[in-house]
Amino acid sequence: MQFGIFGVGDVARDPMTGRNPSEHERIKAVVEYAKLAEEVGLDVFAIGEHHNPPFFPSSPTTLLGHVAARTDKIVLSTSTTLITTNDPVKIAEDYAMLQHLADGRVDLMMGRGNTGPVYPWFGQDIRNAIPLAVENYDLLRRLWREEVVDWQGKFRTPLQSFTSTPRPLDGVPPFVWHGSIRSPEIAEQAAYYGDGFLHNNLLWPKEHVQRMVGLYRRRFEHYGHGSADQAIVGLGAQVFMRKNSQDAVREFRPYFDNSAAYGHGPSLEETMRQTALLVGSPQEVIDRTLAFREYAGGDYQRQLFNVDGIGVPRKTVLQQIEMLGEVVQVLRKEFAVGRPAHVPNAPTHASLKAAAAGENR
Amino acid sequence: MRRTIAVVSAGLRQPSSTRMLADRLAAAARRELEQLGAEVDVELIELRDHGHDLVDNLLAGYPSEELKRVHETVARADALITVTPTFSASYNGIFKMFVDVLDDTALVDKPVLIAATGGTGRHSLVLEHALRPLFAYLHAVVLPTAVFAAPEDWGAGDTAQDQLVHRIDRAAGELAREVDRREKPTHLDPFDVPTPFEQLLAGE
Numbered sequence: 001m002q003f004g005i006f007g008v009g010d011v012a013r014d015p016m017t018g019r020n021p022s023e024h025e026r027i028k029a030v031v032e033y034a035k036l037a038e039e040v041g042l043d044v045f046a047i048g049e050h051h052n053p054p055f056f057p058s059s060p061t062t063l064l065g066h067v068a069a070r071t072d073k074i075v076l077s078t079s080t081t082l083i084t085t086n087d088p089v090k091i092a093e094d095y096a097m098l099q100h101l102a103d104g105r106v107d108l109m110m111g112r113g114n115t116g117p118v119y120p121w122f123g124q125d126i127r128n129a130i131p132l133a134v135e136n137y138d139l140l141r142r143l144w145r146e147e148v149v150d151w152q153g154k155f156r157t158p159l160q161s162f163t164s165t166p167r168p169l170d171g172v173p174p175f176v177w178h179g180s181i182r183s184p185e186i187a188e189q190a191a192y193y194g195d196g197f198l199h200n201n202l203l204w205p206k207e208h209v210q211r212m213v214g215l216y217r218r219r220f221e222h223y224g225h226g227s228a229d230q231a232i233v234g235l236g237a238q239v240f241m242r243k244n245s246q247d248a249v250r251e252f253r254p255y256f257d258n259s260a261a262y263g264h265g266p267s268l269e270e271t272m273r274q275t276a277l278l279v280g281s282p283q284e285v286i287d288r289t290l291a292f293r294e295y296a297g298g299d300y301q302r303q304l305f306n307v308d309g310i311g312v313p314r315k316t317v318l319q320q321i322e323m324l325g326e327v328v329q330v331l332r333k334e335f336a337v338g339r340p341a342h343v344p345n346a347p348t349h350a351s352l353k354a355a356a357a358g359e360n361r
Numbered sequence: 362m363r364r365t366i367a368v369v370s371a372g373l374r375q376p377s378s379t380r381m382l383a384d385r386l387a388a389a390a391r392r393e394l395e396q397l398g399a400e401v402d403v404e405l406i407e408l409r410d411h412g413h414d415l416v417d418n419l420l421a422g423y424p425s426e427e428l429k430r431v432h433e434t435v436a437r438a439d440a441l442i443t444v445t446p447t448f449s450a451s452y453n454g455i456f457k458m459f460v461d462v463l464d465d466t467a468l469v470d471k472p473v474l475i476a477a478t479g480g481t482g483r484h485s486l487v488l489e490h491a492l493r494p495l496f497a498y499l500h501a502v503v504l505p506t507a508v509f510a511a512p513e514d515w516g517a518g519d520t521a522q523d524q525l526v527h528r529i530d531r532a533a534g535e536l537a538r539e540v541d542r543r544e545k546p547t548h549l550d551p552f553d554v555p556t557p558f559e560q561l562l563a564g565e
Contacts, residue, residue, distance in 0.1 A: 184551040184556075
């Protein structure tokens with residue numbers, strides 16, 4: 001099982017000090033988080049893509065390329081890549097380039113964006129969100145898998161004799177996850193292609209996550225990629241830890257209460273009860289994360305933790321990543337107990353390359 | 362057949378004339394449906410009881426467990442009776458919050474009896490210029506008779522023209538007939554019956 005950190009890259013005021021970090025500070029800090037994540041033994045670092053304030057990561061492959069140069073083992077991913085408003089040709093080119101530079105340590109998570117105006121800003125219509133995600137992704141797959149592509153669709157100019165370069169490393173396209181909170185069509189899409197499906201359950205209650213993941217697993221089997229319990233499932237969570245549970249709650253509360261995402265709605269306690277917001281001692285975080293198998297309908301493949309954002313200062317985030325490193329060591333052991341042998345791990349470049357070689361023999 | 366009527370009252374005070382009107386409408390609708398041979402369950406939803414949950418639903422994007430049960434009650438009901446007090450020439454805020462967090466298909470083809478109370482009879486057209494278009498937008502079947510109760514209606518005797526009790530009975534009769542000619546509502550769950558991906562790929 002893979003464990004990692006993910007974030008959206010917001011630039012937010014620290015409610016305790018009233019200080020607003022600069023974009024520059026935030027960008028440099030996130031690179032530092034990725035390096036530390038590798039050092040403490042995490043498997044994945046993922047960053048979002050946004051094109052409006054207060055978010056800075058408009059150019060994920062630039063950031064991830066830089067991180068690739070400063071790390072050796074950690075898998076670089078996205079949370080998420082906008083399959084709706086990006087040109088699929090540019091996604092194919094950018095991420096194949098990143099894949100070469102990172103020696104295969106790359107996968108992607110497709111998403112549709114968090115803000116209405118991003119569609120018109122990039123010349124699209126939000127009413128086409130699902131059709132765009134479907135058409136663009138189908139083209140992206142072809143660009144990575146077919147040397148020469150002739151293509152015509154609804155949303156971009158047609159292609160004749162087009163070859164996307166560089167070709168994917170070793171002829172193996174990056175593995176793709178699809179992220180969606182509430183659209184059954186996206187679970188269906190992930191299942192159709194046998195791709196991964198990640199539900200960011202820190203924003204929604206358990207029952208809803210179970211329905212989305214359950215649909216994906218059922219349809220994964222329907223499309224012949226394996227049994228439902230072999231589908232590739234990921235979950236999210238937000239985490240804040242201190243040695244003592246009460247200290248964690250006391251310290252995190254002002255960040256929660258003043259957050260644009262969480263604040264002024266359901267209380268911290270209610271949100272902790274209903275969603276994957278984990279605030280407490282390391283042992284509490286371990287116990288609750290192990291119970292996520294209920295959300296995922298069984299054993300799953302990837303657990304991403306958000307430790308950054310909503311104004312939490314750099315020093316605290318670094319402490320959280322250090323603690324997460326220790327927590328993950330326990331989680332690895334505990335998740336391995338009773339995990340059936342036929343439940344696969346999340347695909348990596350190495351595993352996909354080996355599988356492709358097996359098929360060609 | 363067993364039928365369920367969900368009754369939504371947006372009254373904020375106790376005692377509430379909005380609730381009083383809701384109860385009268387519910388009793389009349391039950392009587393009319395029973396005359397058509399139905400067994401009737403009435404589910405009363407007092408929005409004041411869910412005030413904080415409604416704000417939380419709007420801000421967090423998901424309903425509390427209790428509010429989720431309310432959503433399900435509305436979706437499953439054979440008909441809806443909604444009663445709001447008139448605030449600033451419209452439905453009140455808690456009423457609109459409730460409507461805003463309903464699933465946008467929850468009321469499609471559902472008979473809805475709209476009713477309101479107000480401080481003076483001059484507000485009575487609130488039903489026609491605020492509530493009727495709101496529910497028409499949600500593709501509900503809004504009954505022709507909408508019931509407004511002004512303070513004087515509670516004291517009008519038999520001599521009053523088109524008195525409140527007659528309007529209640531007429532609306533309840535319309536509701537019963539609309540329910541009677543419909544099957545129980547079925548809710549197609551997109552998580553149970555997804556659109557096959559081949560159809561999505563083909564742009565269908």
